[in-house]
Amino acid sequence: MSVSAKNIRNVAIVxxxxxxxxxxxxxxxxxxxxxxRMGRTDAGTTVSDFDEQEIARKISISLSVAYTEWKGVKLxxxxxxxxxxxxxxxxxxxxxxGAALVVTGAGGNVTVGAEKAINLCLKxxxxxxVFINGMDKENADYHGTxxxxxxxxxxxxxxxxxPMMEGNKMTGxxxxxxxxxxxxxGTGPEEIxxxxxxxxxxxxxxxxxMETAAENDEVLLEKYFEDGFLSREDTIHGIRKxxxxxxxxxxxxxxxxQNKGVINLMNEIVKYLPDAEERAExxxxxxxxxxxxxxxxxxxxxxxxxxxxxxxxxFVGKMNYLRVCRxxxxxxxxxxxxxxxxxxxxxxxxxxRGKKLEPVTELRAxxxxxxxxxxxTGTGDTLCDGAAPVKFDPIPFPKPVLHMAVYAxxxxxxxxxxxxxxxxxEEDKSYSVTKDPDTGETLAGxxxxxxxxxxxxxxxxxxxAEAELRLPQIAYKETIRGTSTAEGKHKKQxxxxxxxxxxxxxxxxxxxxxxxxxxxxxxxxxxxxxPAVEKGLMECLPHGxxxxxxxIHVKATLFDGSYHPVDSSEAAFKAxxxxxxxxxxxNASPVLLEPxxxxxxxxxxxxxxxxxxxxxxxxxxxxxxDTQDEYQIITAEAPKxxxxxxxxxxxxxxxxxxxxxxxxxxxxxxxxxxxxTIVKK
Numbered sequence: 001m002s003v004s005a006k007n008i009r010n011v012a013i014v015x016x017x018x019x020x021x022x023x024x025x026x027x028x029x030x031x032x033x034x035x036x037r038m039g040r041t042d043a044g045t046t047v048s049d050f051d052e053q054e055i056a057r058k059i060s061i062s063l064s065v066a067y068t069e070w071k072g073v074k075l076x077x078x079x080x081x082x083x084x085x086x087x088x089x090x091x092x093x094x095x096x097x098g099a100a101l102v103v104t105g106a107g108g109n110v111t112v113g114a115e116k117a118i119n120l121c122l123k124x125x126x127x128x129x130v131f132i133n134g135m136d137k138e139n140a141d142y143h144g145t146x147x148x149x150x151x152x153x154x155x156x157x158x159x160x161x162x163p164m165m166e167g168n169k170m171t172g173x174x175x176x177x178x179x180x181x182x183x184x185x186g187t188g189p190e191e192i193x194x195x196x197x198x199x200x201x202x203x204x205x206x207x208x209x210m211e212t213a214a215e216n217d218e219v220l221l222e223k224y225f226e227d228g229f230l231s232r233e234d235t236i237h238g239i240r241k242x243x244x245x246x247x248x249x250x251x252x253x254x255x256x257x258q259n260k261g262v263i264n265l266m267n268e269i270v271k272y273l274p275d276a277e278e279r280a281e282x283x284x285x286x287x288x289x290x291x292x293x294x295x296x297x298x299x300x301x302x303x304x305x306x307x308x309x310x311x312x313x314x315f316v317g318k319m320n321y322l323r324v325c326r327x328x329x330x331x332x333x334x335x336x337x338x339x340x341x342x343x344x345x346x347x348x349x350x351x352x353r354g355k356k357l358e359p360v361t362e363l364r365a366x367x368x369x370x371x372x373x374x375x376x377t378g379t380g381d382t383l384c385d386g387a388a389p390v391k392f393d394p395i396p397f398p399k400p401v402l403h404m405a406v407y408a409x410x411x412x413x414x415x416x417x418x419x420x421x422x423x424x425x426e427e428d429k430s431y432s433v434t435k436d437p438d439t440g441e442t443l444a445g446x447x448x449x450x451x452x453x454x455x456x457x458x459x460x461x462x463x464x465a466e467a468e469l470r471l472p473q474i475a476y477k478e479t480i481r482g483t484s485t486a487e488g489k490h491k492k493q494x495x496x497x498x499x500x501x502x503x504x505x506x507x508x509x510x511x512x513x514x515x516x517x518x519x520x521x522x523x524x525x526x527x528x529x530x531p532a533v534e535k536g537l538m539e540c541l542p543h544g545x546x547x548x549x550x551x552i553h554v555k556a557t558l559f560d561g562s563y564h565p566v567d568s569s570e571a572a573f574k575a576x577x578x579x580x581x582x583x584x585x586x587n588a589s590p591v592l593l594e595p596x597x598x599x600x601x602x603x604x605x606x607x608x609x610x611x612x613x614x615x616x617x618x619x620x621x622x623x624x625x626d627t628q629d630e631y632q633i634i635t636a637e638a639p640k641x642x643x644x645x646x647x648x649x650x651x652x653x654x655x656x657x658x659x660x661x662x663x664x665x666x667x668x669x670x671x672x673x674x675x676x677t678i679v680k681k
Contacts, residue, residue, distance in 0.1 A: 005366030016113025032068025088430030213238025276366025400445025488580030536577030
């Protein structure tokens with residue numbers, strides 16, 4: 001199915017977890033004839049939730065792509081996970097799609113997931129439509145949900161449907177833009193005259209839509225002022241312009257599970273959401289001219305595409321999902337990857353429907369598909385014609401906020417575990433694997449506990465390697481606060497040559513990690529042995545006298561000693577230095593240092609008090625506060641040991657609305673009770 005950009009709609013289905021996004025996609029695929037029957041998430045039979053863990057957990061974990069045809073238009077649908085831990089998948093979907101379908105429940109409020117999705121669409125200038133799902137439920141509150149949306153997004157929300165209800169059941173809708181009413185039947189919506197009880201609501205809604213349409217077009221505004229009304233065609237034109245400019249968010253309703261209102265929704269998507277050709281030009285760096293240009297979604301012009309998702313499978317190999325931005329992608333062609341400066345041969349091109357891949361010979365501008373077995377290409381990379389090299393901006397991903405230490409569950413499988421973990425970073429850019437230089441532990445970083453648990457299970461399923469996750473060790477350090485002098489004498493006589501080394505060293509604090517000075521006068525320690533003294537001291541630094549942690553910020557000055565013309569050696573002076581170190585550091589007021597983290601916490605106003613109170617319990621210090629849009633930004637410092645699982649706490653405290661970044665601040669003296677606890681352990 002090779003179609004032109006004007007007949008393609010690329011739509012990301014987004015919103016809060018558990019609101020029915022996957023079920024809605026099933027209904028749309030069924031209505032378009034792409035599947036013979038609707039699958040169910042609780043039975044693990046849906047097109048988009050095909051991964052073992054998605055079936056087991058009954059939630060989406062990775063974005064999935066499927067397509068269907070509706071009224072001569074190809075709908076490329078991207079089902080996006082709604083759970084907080086999988087925000088990276090949302091960013092990938094936003095890059096691939098031209099519009100968003102926000103799914104929210106009919107609970108009379110704006111859910112956190114819907115709020116986040118709408119905010120990100122508005123920020124990213126992504127046209128969107130809201131579908132209020134679950135209208136078949138007992139406590140469904142359509143009007144309350146619309147009011148909550150209107151309160152939150154003043155002047156933007158435009159309901160275009162009135163649900164027809166019998167008791168608590170939705171039996172049809174009245175479309176305010178067309179003035180037509182539909183009753184739901186087993187075979188789809190059936191057009192009926194507008195029932196009398198809905199006529200007043202219809203007139204009120206139509207007037208409101210006329211005003212909204214006029215506000216989005218100067219010609220229509222003039223006409224509206226002169227005549228006091230707009231024709232249906234003018235209203236539809238103004239609303240479509242408003243949607244395109246992100247000034248209008250149309251709202252529809254239905255039940256995905258019952259497949260009610262979904263056909264009407266599909267009609268409106270085809271009619272009102274921008275096609276792939278109308279999508280705003282994508283900025284890209286023209287590498288030949290070294291300047292930023294706009295890439296229009298047109299078949300005329302050299303080929304370029306961007307990979308928005310990568311899936312790694314040890315048997316199938318790597319699969320790259322991409323959106324063709326300009327030109328045509330054909331099997332057998334060679335494309336340049338400017339990100340890795342390599343050429344890739346396109347051996348196979350596929351259309352995607354969940355886990356089902358359909359081979360095709362080409363993909364035109366505006367379309368979404370997949371290519372397999374590319375060696376040097378990953379998520380965010382550009383593929384283009386080598387004669388017209390361009391590079392798209394990378395896809396932004398949230399930085400990991402929860403880190404856990406990874407150990408192989410079975411001894412001897414370390415290589416298998418860490419190789420598998422590294423491979424998984426190819427398909428999930430919001431997750432990382434790093435080595436802590438201080439503790440030597442390998443750390444897996446993710447967006448939350450569920451995210452890391454998913455990674456752990458993927459590792460076992462895909463690579464047969466079992467990992468164990470533990471809280472990371474804290475990289476404590478030791479230092480001294482006072483000054484002391486110490487004497488180290490190493491003397492041994494065992495027949496033949498003996499061993500003799502003797503040095504006197506002064507220990508004091510310094511700003512540098514370690515400083516060595518030589519103040520020996522009169523050759524009491526011969527010059528050839530002084531480097532051995534320094535080496536002996538440096539070998540002591542990794543193991544302090546309090547709890548065995550590395551020692552920093554110490555200056556050692558060798559000022560005296562003695563030697564034996566026969567028995568002295570480098571080894572003897574090295575041993576003498578070690579003796580002096582232990583005594584000198586012990587007598588120079590040693591203290592434990594703990595790493596401090598600098599936190600930048602972004603929360604809505606209503607949670608500021610809770611967050612600050614919680615920081616106090618973590619020995620945190622508030623450094624400052626700032627305002628950004630409707631968020632308060634709290635800058636604070638807290639001991640690293642107290643914020644290891646802060647991501648989970650903050651999410652729980654703010655109902656998922658809070659977020660934070662963490663960076664290393666500095667080392668600071670730990671309280672005595674912390675030292676006592678560590679020594680006890």
